[in-house]
Amino acid sequence: MSRSSPPGLAAGIEEFVFPGEQEPVLAGLEVSFAAGSLTAVLGGSGSGKSTLGRLLAGWLLPGDGGTLTGFLELAGTRLRFAGTTADPRIDPGSWGRQVGFVPQDPAAAVSTVRATVAEELAFGLENAGVDRESMVSAVRHTAALTGLTRLLYRDPATLSGGQLRRLAIGCAVISRPAVLIMDEPFASLDTDGAEDLAALVRNVVRDGAAVVILSQRADVFLHNADTWLVLAGGTVAAAGSPTEIVAAGALEMAGVVRTRPHTGLRPLADAGYSSAFAGPPALELRDVSFTYRAAQRRGWFRAQPGPPADIVLHGLSLAVSAGEILAVAGPNGAGKSTLLRHLNGLLQPTAGSVLVKGRNIGGQPAGRVAAEVGLLFQQPRDQLFERTVEREVRFGLERRQPAADQAVQQALAAVGLEHLAGRHPAELPASQQRLLALATVLARRPSVLALDEPTVALDGYGLAALDRVVRSTTAEGAAVVLVTHDLDYARSIAHRLVRLDAGRLLPAD
Amino acid sequence: MRLHPLTSLAAAGSTAVITTAAASWPLSVTVIAVAAGLSVAGGVARRMLPAVAVILVPLVLSLLAMHGLFFPEGTTVLAQWGPARVTVEGLHFAFERASQLSAAVLVLLLWSFTISVPDLVAALSTRGVHARFAFVVASTLTLLPAISSRLGRIRQAQEARGLVIRPGIVGRAGAFRWQAVPLVLSLVEEAGTRAAALQARGFGSSGPRTSYREVPDPPAQRWVRVVLLLAAVAAIAARLWQPTAGA
Numbered sequence A: 001m002s003r004s005s006p007p008g009l010a011a012g013i014e015e016f017v018f019p020g021e022q023e024p025v026l027a028g029l030e031v032s033f034a035a036g037s038l039t040a041v042l043g044g045s046g047s048g049k050s051t052l053g054r055l056l057a058g059w060l061l062p063g064d065g066g067t068l069t070g071f072l073e074l075a076g077t078r079l080r081f082a083g084t085t086a087d088p089r090i091d092p093g094s095w096g097r098q099v100g101f102v103p104q105d106p107a108a109a110v111s112t113v114r115a116t117v118a119e120e121l122a123f124g125l126e127n128a129g130v131d132r133e134s135m136v137s138a139v140r141h142t143a144a145l146t147g148l149t150r151l152l153y154r155d156p157a158t159l160s161g162g163q164l165r166r167l168a169i170g171c172a173v174i175s176r177p178a179v180l181i182m183d184e185p186f187a188s189l190d191t192d193g194a195e196d197l198a199a200l201v202r203n204v205v206r207d208g209a210a211v212v213i214l215s216q217r218a219d220v221f222l223h224n225a226d227t228w229l230v231l232a233g234g235t236v237a238a239a240g241s242p243t244e245i246v247a248a249g250a251l252e253m254a255g256v257v258r259t260r261p262h263t264g265l266r267p268l269a270d271a272g273y274s275s276a277f278a279g280p281p282a283l284e285l286r287d288v289s290f291t292y293r294a295a296q297r298r299g300w301f302r303a304q305p306g307p308p309a310d311i312v313l314h315g316l317s318l319a320v321s322a323g324e325i326l327a328v329a330g331p332n333g334a335g336k337s338t339l340l341r342h343l344n345g346l347l348q349p350t351a352g353s354v355l356v357k358g359r360n361i362g363g364q365p366a367g368r369v370a371a372e373v374g375l376l377f378q379q380p381r382d383q384l385f386e387r388t389v390e391r392e393v394r395f396g397l398e399r400r401q402p403a404a405d406q407a408v409q410q411a412l413a414a415v416g417l418e419h420l421a422g423r424h425p426a427e428l429p430a431s432q433q434r435l436l437a438l439a440t441v442l443a444r445r446p447s448v449l450a451l452d453e454p455t456v457a458l459d460g461y462g463l464a465a466l467d468r469v470v471r472s473t474t475a476e477g478a479a480v481v482l483v484t485h486d487l488d489y490a491r492s493i494a495h496r497l498v499r500l501d502a503g504r505l506l507p508a509d
Numbered sequence B: 001m002r003l004h005p006l007t008s009l010a011a012a013g014s015t016a017v018i019t020t021a022a023a024s025w026p027l028s029v030t031v032i033a034v035a036a037g038l039s040v041a042g043g044v045a046r047r048m049l050p051a052v053a054v055i056l057v058p059l060v061l062s063l064l065a066m067h068g069l070f071f072p073e074g075t076t077v078l079a080q081w082g083p084a085r086v087t088v089e090g091l092h093f094a095f096e097r098a099s100q101l102s103a104a105v106l107v108l109l110l111w112s113f114t115i116s117v118p119d120l121v122a123a124l125s126t127r128g129v130h131a132r133f134a135f136v137v138a139s140t141l142t143l144l145p146a147i148s149s150r151l152g153r154i155r156q157a158q159e160a161r162g163l164v165i166r167p168g169i170v171g172r173a174g175a176f177r178w179q180a181v182p183l184v185l186s187l188v189e190e191a192g193t194r195a196a197a198l199q200a201r202g203f204g205s206s207g208p209r210t211s212y213r214e215v216p217d218p219p220a221q222r223w224v225r226v227v228l229l230l231a232a233v234a235a236i237a238a239r240l241w242q243p244t245a246g247a
Helices: A049-057 A092-098 A117-127 A132-146 A161-173 A191-206 A220-224 A242-248 A250-254 A336-343 A389-394 A402-414 A430-442 A460-475 A487-493 B005-022 B025-041 B045-069 B088-114 B117-126 B131-159 B169-200 B219-241
Strands: A007-017 A026-034 A038-043 A067-074 A077-082 A099-102 A179-183 A210-215 A227-232 A235-240 A283-291 A311-320 A325-329 A351-356 A373-376 A448-452 A479-484 A496-501 A504-507 B077-081 B084-087
Touching: A007 A049, A007 A210, A026 A049, A026 A210, A026 A235, A038 A049, A038 A220, A038 A250, A049 A067, A049 A099, A049 A179, A049 A210, A092 A099, A092 B169, A099 A161, A117 A132, A117 A161, A132 A161, A132 A191, A161 A179, A161 A191, A191 A210, A191 A220, A227 A242, A227 A250, A235 A242, A235 A250, A242 A250, A283 A336, A311 A336, A311 A351, A311 A479, A311 A504, A325 A487, A336 A351, A336 A373, A336 A448, A336 A479, A373 A430, A389 A402, A389 A430, A402 A430, A402 A460, A430 A460, A448 A460, A460 A479, A460 A487, A479 A487, A487 A496, B005 B025, B005 B088, B005 B117, B005 B219, B025 B045, B025 B088, B045 B084, B045 B088, B084 B088, B117 B131, B131 B169
Parallel strands: A038 A210, A038 A227, A099 A179, A179 A210, A325 A479, A325 A496, A373 A448, A448 A479
Antiparallel strands: A007 A026, A007 A067, A067 A077, A227 A235, A283 A311, A283 A351, A496 A504, B077 B084
C-alpha cells in the first residue's frame, strides 16, 4: 500500500454547522484517505461520525445541508468553502460516481421504485447510462460478492435487516467507486455476512480504492486497517495505527466498543439457571408455526410469478421462566424478528399458541398484550414516532397520573437520557435513539422483555446501559428474550442460548 | 400474452375518451360492467373498491343533487320542494353523466391497479421520458402502498406500547387520529433522506440512461396502440362534427 500516492479523498473542516444551529457539529478536523488504504473512523454516539461520512460522500451538501468552512478534495480537485453563497456547488451525482456510500440505515439507500434486488443494484448504473450487458454482469458479480445471489429476484421491501444491509453495500460498490465510505456496515450482519464484507473490503482495497469505515465498535476486522481516526466531540481526538491507538487508551475515552478477538466460544455467563420465581413460565411457545400470507396478485395481471410462500417458523416450542435471559441467535433472515413479533401478538401464529404467564394470548389485540410484553424493535425508526423524547416515553401510559410521570422519569434515567427529555427523537444519534426505544419499553414495566438485536447501533456507554437494564429487570422478575446475531454478546449475558435456523429451533452448540 | 404498459394505458385511455365522447349510457354501462369483470378476474377488485368509492360516491351524489333536483329543461315533475324539482329528464341526464364518468374513472383505475409500475417506469425511460418525470409517475402509483406500509409500522409501534386497536377497518379508522401526525412527519423526513440517496446515485444527472429491466414490446402491440389512439381521435372528431349525437 503506497503512502505517497495522492489522496483519493481529503477534507479540511474548520467548521461545519447545521442550519439553524449555533454549535458546530464538526470542527478543526483534517482527514485524508489514500488510494488503496483502509481507514477506520471510530467514535461514540454523537461524535460526528455519521455527519462526517455523509459530508464526505456528498449526501450532505455544503450550502443546503449546513455551513462549511474549509475544503473538500476529491481526485486532486480541491473545493474551498467559506460559508458564503459564492461557494462552489457539489453535484451529488458526479460526486457519487467516485464516492460510494453505505448509510447507517440501509433502507435509506434504496430507491423504492425498483421491483427486484437485481434492478435495485443496477439503479446507479442505469443512471450512468451503462449498457445492459455490462449491467447484467456487474449485477451478477456484485451479488456474488455480497451474498445476494439467491435474493436477486426478491422485492427489496421484503428483505430482512441484515439482507438489506448487504443490498446497500452492493449498491455502493457496484460502480467501483474510487472511494468507499461505509457507516456501521457490520451492524446487524451475521457471521457469514461479516466475513463476506471483510473479504469484499480486502478486494476493494486491493483494487486501489480508498475505503473508510465509520464505526462505534473496534471490530476484529478493523484491526487490519492502516489507520484509525478516533473522533470525539466533532474533531479528531487521536490518529494512528490500531496498535498505537489501543496502547494510548483513546478508544475507551471516546466511548468506542472494543470487541474481544475470538478465542473460541466462551461459556455461558450463567448456565444452569433455575428460576427463583414461582408460578407458570413467564412465556411459553407451544408448537408455533407461521407462514406469511401470499402477497402476490392472483389472476391475469400477475406481473411476475413469485416464489411460493415460505414457512417462516416451524413448530417452535420453548419456555422462559421469570428472571431468565434467553438468547436466540441465528443468521440473517432466519425468522428471528418474526418470532419476536409473536410474543406480543403483533403477529398471530398460523398454528400453535403463545402463552404469557400461563394465559394464551391468541386473538388478543397487541395493545392489550403490551401491558405484559415489551418489544424493542430492530429499527428504532420503526418504534419512534413522537415529537419529543418525553412524549415518546409517555405514549400509551395512563395520562395525567403521577405514576406515569414517575415511570417516564425512571425509564429515561435507566438508559441515561433524562437530560434530553425535550429533544426531538429524530435529532438524536443512533445509539441514543436505540436507548430511547428501550426506555419506551421499560416505562411499561413489562414482565416479558423481547429485544430485537439490542446491541446494534449502541456505543460503549449505550452497551453499558443496556447491560444494566437487562440485569436489573431480570432481577425484578422479568423474563428477557433477546434475538441477536452477536454470539459473543449472547454468551456474555444469557442464561440459555438457542439457535434459530431457517425457522427451526436448534440447540446452540 | 403480457400487455406492454403503454398498450394497456392506450387501451384504458382511449376507452375513457371514446365513452366520454360517445355519451351513450348503454356503452358506458357496458364499459363499467367489463371493467368490473376484469377487476374481479384480475384479483384487484377488493383493493380497487375503496379507491372507486372515494372518487365516485361524492361525484355521483353531487351529479344527482345538481341535475336531479335542478334541471331547468325538465318537464315531467316527480316531486317538488320549493325551487327544487325532481324531474324524469333531470334524473336521466344525471344518470347519463354519472355512468359516463364512472366508466372513465373505472377503466383508468383498473389500469393503475393492474399495471406493473416497474415495467411502466422502464418503458417510459427507454422512450426518453425524463427520469424525474418517470419517477414522479412511479411514485404517485407507489405512494399509497408506501403510506399504508408506513402507517402499518407506526400502528404496530403504538400497539406494542398499549394502543388497543379493534380488528377490522372500523377499529383502524378510529385509531387513525393517533397516527396522522407521526405519519406526515415521518413521510416528510423520509422524503429528505430519499432525495439525498437518489441524487448521490446519479438520479439527477442529465446524461443518457439505460434500463436493466427489459419490457418486451412486440410490433403487434405497437399497431394496436396506433389503432387505439386513432379511434380515440376519431371519436373526438365525430363528437365535434356532430355535437348532438348521442346526447
